[in-house]
Amino acid sequence: MAEVKLLGLWGSPFSRRVEMALKLKGIEYEYFEEDKKNKSPLLLKYNPVHKKVPVLVHKGKPIAESLVILEYIDDTWGDIGPPILPKTPYERAMARFWPKFIDEMCIPTLRRASWSEGDEKEKAKNEAATLLKILDVEVKGKKFFGGETLGLVDIAAGFIACWFGVMEEIVGTQILNKDEFPNLCDWIEVFNNDNFVKQNLPPRDRLVGKYEAHYQAVKQARAA
Structure with missing residues (x-):
C-alpha cells in the first residue's frame, strides 16, 4: 500500500500543481483519476467538505486544497529535493x-x-x-x-x-x-x-x- 496517494483530475490545474510538487521533490505516490460527474467513495471519504480534487493522502491522513497541499509537501519533505517555498x-x-x-x-x-x-x-x-x-x-x-x-x-x-x-x-x-x-x-x-x-x-x-x-x-x- 502506497504511503502517499493523490486523488486528482488529469486536466485540473490544481491537481497538476500537486503532481508537479511531488515530482519536483521525487516523492513516490499512487495516483487515482477522479470523475467529476461520478465522484468516487474515496474522494467523498477523504474530502467530505468540498468533495473536490486534489486530495493528498499521506499515511492515511487526507489534506485538501492545492495550496495547502503544496506547503504540506514542502514542510514534510523539506530535506528532499529543491525547496518549493523560500526559507526567510x-x-x-x-x-x-x-x-x-x-x-x-x-x-x-x-x-x-x-x-x-x-x-x-x-x-x-x-x-x-x-x-x-x-x-x-x-x-x-x-x-x-x-x-x-x-x-x-x-x-x-x-x-x-x-x-x-x-x-x-x-x-x-x-x-x-x-x-x-x-x-x-x-x-x-x-x-x-x-x-x-x-x-x-x-x-x-x-x-x-x-x-x-x-x-x-x-x-x-x-x-x-
Whole structure:
C-alpha cells in the first residue's frame, strides 16, 4: 500500500500543481483519476467538505486544497529535493501572497473573460488586464517569480501559462500579449519550455479538446 496517494483530475490545474510538487521533490505516490460527474467513495471519504480534487493522502491522513497541499509537501519533505517555498519569513510570506492573488482574483476573472459574453465579457477582459499587469511588474527582471529556480508562485501560476492560453485559443480572443505584458510573456515562455515543467503539463491537444467541448456546451446552453 502506497504511503502517499493523490486523488486528482488529469486536466485540473490544481491537481497538476500537486503532481508537479511531488515530482519536483521525487516523492513516490499512487495516483487515482477522479470523475467529476461520478465522484468516487474515496474522494467523498477523504474530502467530505468540498468533495473536490486534489486530495493528498499521506499515511492515511487526507489534506485538501492545492495550496495547502503544496506547503504540506514542502514542510514534510523539506530535506528532499529543491525547496518549493523560500526559507526567510518575508520571502515565504510573499510566496504565499501571490498564489492567493492568482487563485482568488486572477483565475476567476480570466475564466469570465473567456466564457462570458457581451458587456460581462468586456468588463472581465479589462479586469483581467489590470490583474495581469500586476503580475507582469512582479516578475520583471526574473527568470521565475522566486528568482532563478521554480517555486510555489510559478507552480500556482501554471494556469496562466498553460490553461489560459488554450482558453484564449478556443474562444478566439487574446488578452495576454507581448506588447502589453512583456515580462509575463517572457516568464510563460521560460515556464512552458522548462524540461521539468513540460513533462508535467497535460497534453495540449487533449486540453484543447476538453475546453472546446466545454465551450460548445456553454454556447448550446445559452441558445436553449
